[in-house]
Amino acid sequence: MLKKNKLTERKIIDIIVNLQDKMKNNPLPFGDDVAAIRIGRGQLAVMKCDMLVAKTDIPKGMNPWQTSRKAVVSVISDLAAKGVQPMGILISLGMPGKISENYVRQIGGGINAAAREYATHVIGGDTNESTDLTIDVSAFGICKERELIRRDTAKVGDIVMVTGAFGLPALGLKIIKKNMEISKKLKEKAIKAVFMPKARLSEGLTLAKNHLINSSIDSSDGLAWSLYELSKSSNVGFQINKIPIHREVREFAMENNLDPIELAFYGGEEYELVITQKPALYEKSKKKIRTLIPIGHVTENSGKIILKFKNKYRDIEPRGYEHHSNNI
Amino acid sequence: MLKKNKLTERKIIDIIVNLQDKMKNNPLPFGDDVAAIRIGRGQLAVMKCDMLVAKTDIPKGMNPWQTSRKAVVSVISDLAAKGVQPMGILISLGMPGKISENYVRQIGGGINAAAREYATHVIGGDTNESTDLTIDVSAFGICKERELIRRDTAKVGDIVMVTGAFGLPALGLKIIKKNMEISKKLKEKAIKAVFMPKARLSEGLTLAKNHLINSSIDSSDGLAWSLYELSKSSNVGFQINKIPIHREVREFAMENNLDPIELAFYGGEEYELVITQKPALYEKSKKKIRTLIPIGHVTENSGKIILKFKNKYRDIEPRGYEHHSNNI
Numbered sequence: 001m002l003k004k005n006k007l008t009e010r011k012i013i014d015i016i017v018n019l020q021d022k023m024k025n026n027p028l029p030f031g032d033d034v035a036a037i038r039i040g041r042g043q044l045a046v047m048k049c050d051m052l053v054a055k056t057d058i059p060k061g062m063n064p065w066q067t068s069r070k071a072v073v074s075v076i077s078d079l080a081a082k083g084v085q086p087m088g089i090l091i092s093l094g095m096p097g098k099i100s101e102n103y104v105r106q107i108g109g110g111i112n113a114a115a116r117e118y119a120t121h122v123i124g125g126d127t128n129e130s131t132d133l134t135i136d137v138s139a140f141g142i143c144k145e146r147e148l149i150r151r152d153t154a155k156v157g158d159i160v161m162v163t164g165a166f167g168l169p170a171l172g173l174k175i176i177k178k179n180m181e182i183s184k185k186l187k188e189k190a191i192k193a194v195f196m197p198k199a200r201l202s203e204g205l206t207l208a209k210n211h212l213i214n215s216s217i218d219s220s221d222g223l224a225w226s227l228y229e230l231s232k233s234s235n236v237g238f239q240i241n242k243i244p245i246h247r248e249v250r251e252f253a254m255e256n257n258l259d260p261i262e263l264a265f266y267g268g269e270e271y272e273l274v275i276t277q278k279p280a281l282y283e284k285s286k287k288k289i290r291t292l293i294p295i296g297h298v299t300e301n302s303g304k305i306i307l308k309f310k311n312k313y314r315d316i317e318p319r320g321y322e323h324h325s326n327n328i
Numbered sequence: 329m330l331k332k333n334k335l336t337e338r339k340i341i342d343i344i345v346n347l348q349d350k351m352k353n354n355p356l357p358f359g360d361d362v363a364a365i366r367i368g369r370g371q372l373a374v375m376k377c378d379m380l381v382a383k384t385d386i387p388k389g390m391n392p393w394q395t396s397r398k399a400v401v402s403v404i405s406d407l408a409a410k411g412v413q414p415m416g417i418l419i420s421l422g423m424p425g426k427i428s429e430n431y432v433r434q435i436g437g438g439i440n441a442a443a444r445e446y447a448t449h450v451i452g453g454d455t456n457e458s459t460d461l462t463i464d465v466s467a468f469g470i471c472k473e474r475e476l477i478r479r480d481t482a483k484v485g486d487i488v489m490v491t492g493a494f495g496l497p498a499l500g501l502k503i504i505k506k507n508m509e510i511s512k513k514l515k516e517k518a519i520k521a522v523f524m525p526k527a528r529l530s531e532g533l534t535l536a537k538n539h540l541i542n543s544s545i546d547s548s549d550g551l552a553w554s555l556y557e558l559s560k561s562s563n564v565g566f567q568i569n570k571i572p573i574h575r576e577v578r579e580f581a582m583e584n585n586l587d588p589i590e591l592a593f594y595g596g597e598e599y600e601l602v603i604t605q606k607p608a609l610y611e612k613s614k615k616k617i618r619t620l621i622p623i624g625h626v627t628e629n630s631g632k633i634i635l636k637f638k639n640k641y642r643d644i645e646p647r648g649y650e651h652h653s654n655n656i
Contacts, residue, residue: 124363
């Protein structure tokens, strides 16, 4: 929720971006999942930074190891969406003044665990004292310019797919905030989805390497927001005819009078990739990535996301996931 | 000053670095001014991140424009010490919840001003809400591996030089903390040295391009600490026979019973480069960089920094500059 008189995150970004002199012939505009610079021979250096501030980004109950691991996973997810293997990672840490050695060990261990999960290494960093635990992660990789998967290249007629079902993290966040009657098994699964997210790096790399994607974005601000960003960048629209919701979450939602559309589209903390591709490439893609779910197709209706559900049409409004505090 | 029971920054870094699996054949060890990765054809991607937390890093009276500009200058200084032109910069911002549009404009403007001063561009970033103003800057450049200036390559017999006189920022910080009787002109000059630092990028690039340096480090933690880090990395020592102190600061120190050694060696917030080179290259270097000051030579005495001053020898102890709070 927005507080009165408070600048929104979007407004802040607009002000800052507008004040920057832009690099000429930048291979990728501001606002894609990553930044990129040409380094010769058709290659790009691809970079991404993402700051996690525990106060606003971390739900109750996550330990420091999970927190620092997740900070790294978030950044790797952005490179995954572009089909780029991270070659190295830098970490800037701000930590409160009074912390134990065990706390520092957890932070350091979580960072390394995430790096190793995705076959990369921490190569440098910086530490500071700050009021909030703050973990800024920068990831670096290189790729051929013509193989970088962009946000602005979705084509009318493409099918839209996601790399897996949504909704578990949304349910997990609900459970963390409010006690619910729920089976132990589903509760654990949902909370694990929040505390131990996975970046879809191998999926992104496989699809990119085999030239199976037209455009892609990650879904950390929620599926609705990702579709909206993708549509804006590519000047297209989407018709969605399947709600890619995790089976158990859908069942739980129906039993408990929760809205499955809300859980699937506006959940946030999701790390699936949202991808568009030529329909003819679907069978080949599905053979390589078993978890792919086709959810609709690209339309000419620029900026418009329509859900066709039980033969009714409904607009999916471009609402982003809201963080744990009131900051956005 | 260290608080009781508080982990030092050094201890925190050791714990975290020791927990990281190290990249094999890393071209540059952890702890040099920058991190580097081989990207083929004898080239390195060079990266550096540095987090500024206003609460601890920014003295009283600096405005948001100066603060964000300085955050960028600090990182460029590290690339300058390695002889690497920054190609692009990423910015992660943490800002308090209640800020004005003017504040955001100042932050954005200061970032762009610094980038343009050093012929680079901001190419991406991230914004967040945090208690402290937090600016994490990541800079990226490429260079030939054999042309990267390292910390671990000072040679016994090299002369030691700095790119300019020290002490103005140290005096500036004293003035900011405590009212002093001082001429208006010197006061302004000293405070400007703190609020508007300059990275020695053109100096670093010129010396590196002409193969005039054996080793180099920047001096943001103070001259004594830089000499100590350089000596440790290169397994050498230094004999210093000249205190590179700004003339007016020396005069002010003498009149006011301040220790010029303290001001020159332990000041911090300095952005001169500390360089070693073959003595035979000095004349050529001095012609290119008029501000160079030779201050001594490299000895075999590993880790030992000796100042010969008025025919007396005195150890320069490896004491780092202490930030504005008690955090280190």
